[in-house]
Amino acid sequence: MRAGTPFQEPATADATAADGESVTITLGATRSLFDVSGRPVHGATYTGSFVAPTIRVNPGSTITVRLVNELPVATNLHFHGLHVSPEGQSDDPFLCVAPGRSTTYRLAVPAEHPQGTFWYHSHAMGTTCPDPAAPSAPGTPGDVENQVFAGLSGALLVGDDRTLLPPELRQITAHTLVLKDVQLDAAGRIAQNTATTSIDSGNPTVRLVNGRLRPVLEMRPDETQLWRLVNAGADIFYRLHLDGHRFTVVGEDGTPVARVTTADTLLLPPGKRYDVLVTADPHPTRTTLRTTAYSNGPQGDAYPDTELATVAVTGAPVHRLPDVTGALPTAPADLAAAPVARRRTVDLTESADGNTFYINGKRFTDGSSVFATPARLGTVEEWTIRNHSGEDHPIHLHTTSFQVVSVQGAPQPYTHRQDTVPVPHAVDGTPGTTVIRVAFADYPGRWMFHCHIAAHEDHGMMSYLDVVP
CATH class of the missing domain: 2.60.40.420 (Cupredoxins -  blue copper proteins)
Structure with a gap:
């Protein structure tokens, strides 16, 4: 590969429609030969390049993304971090697009959606689509690691922060x-x-x-x-x-x-x-x-x-701009004083050979949740996530961001919300612990959470929580 070439932005797939309007983007997932810094590379792509195009959208608009699967295995899409519905033809990772088929995602981005940086990628939970008559496929690993590593991911920008x-x-x-x-x-x-x-x-x-x-x-x-x-x-x-x-x-x-x-x-x-x-x-x-x-x-x-x-x-100096301090105008509210409707424990473990992963003792292979009790809209929950393994696990929650309350027992001052947090590994048999608070403001459905090391979610460290009115 050639090093030291000029920095270049990724290509852009522009969906910056006016409020209430809809723009359609077509992504064709296919195996391909593309250029990576001057070297031909065999991988997978949506539009012919290793880095998928950056999708730009405005709050208050609707994105219509048509996914055409030209791969020899099943695939789908997840719009990581977007606060949109997890049901229907929206950001539902249970959707499965078989080889030679297509589907259309319609993402209604709320007018009050945070402006910032998100991304999208394959979230294929197997290489084949489940039979509607027998939707579970015990023991079948997902294919997220293969597909993301091959090239099926890109940035997504909401507004302009x-x-x-x-x-x-x-x-x-x-x-x-x-x-x-x-x-x-x-x-x-x-x-x-x-x-x-x-x-x-x-x-x-x-x-x-x-x-x-x-x-x-x-x-x-x-x-x-x-x-x-x-x-x-x-x-x-x-x-x-x-x-x-x-x-x-x-x-x-x-x-x-x-x-x-x-x-x-x-x-x-x-x-x-x-x-x-x-x-x-x-x-x-x-x-x-x-x-x-x-x-x-x-x-x-x-x-x-x-x-x-x-x-x-290089070049002539410019006028130095002042430092930024304080809070930004649309930062979400602190959840520290919010009433907690329910407390849950999430235990992360893995097999001795490091090839199988569990949440609360269950491997995500049968499509069931580790929680018997759903969350209710309009409530706030507190989750204690305990990592019993010898490696950090970055836990990601779909559909909304959360607030980290403490790490290893140390209270965390409120500076931001996030949708991915690394939970520290165990030391001398004592699990690493991170406590988060989640506000279930809207959108009923299955809210997924998992380790975002793709190999770990593919091999079991994934589940969901039912959210009901």
């Missing part, structure tokens, strides 16, 4: 950075789980930004930009650091923050997004965006320090 910033920052340059990795064989084929080969997330891998190897992103001296960071890969974590700089976090998982913070590093497990402000040095220079060395537990993976991109500060 620059409009939430102070007036002087609303016209700054915004970039979308989609982080994905590839493991290739000698013929340029992306690794897959088959009868003879498998994806090992701990193997050496090539980390890419928008499908490019260590691209060069340009900034002017003293310039502030908005970076939309998306981990759209299948399995691995990123621990981002920009040498000599700090990130100013204005959004997490598509939700504007209730308190602006700064950070030297940002941890992005699979599925995680951050919207951050970055201000360049006051003089011409070059610096490096990297993912630093990181381990997600003694039974998990250990990743080396890896350069992702070069930031070249």
Whole structure:
């Protein structure tokens, strides 16, 4: 692959209709040969490239996405983080599109939907569609890891969260950075789980930004930009650091923050997004965006320090803009004082060989929930998530974001809501613990939750909660 080419945005599939209008996008899932930083690569694609096009939508509009399955296996779509119905032809991961078939998703985005960064990807819960007469398929793993790793994922932007910033920052340059990795064989084929080969997330891998190897992103001296960071890969974590700089976090998982913070590093497990402000040095220079060395537990993976991109500060200086502080205008309310209607415990475990995964002792192979009691609309619940394994598990909840109340018993000050949180691994037999609060404001149906390491959800660490009026 060629390193050091100019930074380039992903292609765009524009669905920015006026309020109440509908725009149709067609995505054809197919196996394909595409270019990855100058090298031909065999994988899967929606529109001919390794990084799927960025879908842009406005709050108050309806997105119509027609998915045509040209793969030899079943597939579907999940619109990760969108607050839309989990039922019908909306964001229902139980929908299954068989090879040679198509389906149409209609996503009614609420007018009050948060503006921020989301993403979409295959959520195939098997390689074949279940028989309507016998919908369960015990023992059949999902196919999310294969399909996302092969290329079936991309960013999704709702509105433009620059409009939430102070007036002087609303016209700054915004970039979308989609982080994905590839493991290739000698013929340029992306690794897959088959009868003879498998994806090992701990193997050496090539980390890419928008499908490019260590691209060069340009900034002017003293310039502030908005970076939309998306981990759209299948399995691995990123621990981002920009040498000599700090990130100013204005959004997490598509939700504007209730308190602006700064950070030297940002941890992005699979599925995680951050919207951050970055201000360049006051003089011409070059610096490096990297993912630093990181381990997600003694039974998990250990990743080396890896350069992702070069930031070249060049040209004439610009007027330095003021720092952003406080809360953004549409940040959701703090749930700390909300009445708790129900408390639940979610236990995460795995088999001794690390190949089978469970929630509350159950593997998601028969389509049933680990909870006998549904949640009710208009209530708030508190979940204690306990990780008994030796690796961190990033837990993702569909349909809404949640608030982290405590981690390892330490109360967390309210700064934001999120839809993905890494639950720490067990130490000396003591489980890692994260407590969250979830507001069930609307949308009855099956709200899914699972580990977003795709191999783990494929092999059992997934369930759902029935939400009823």
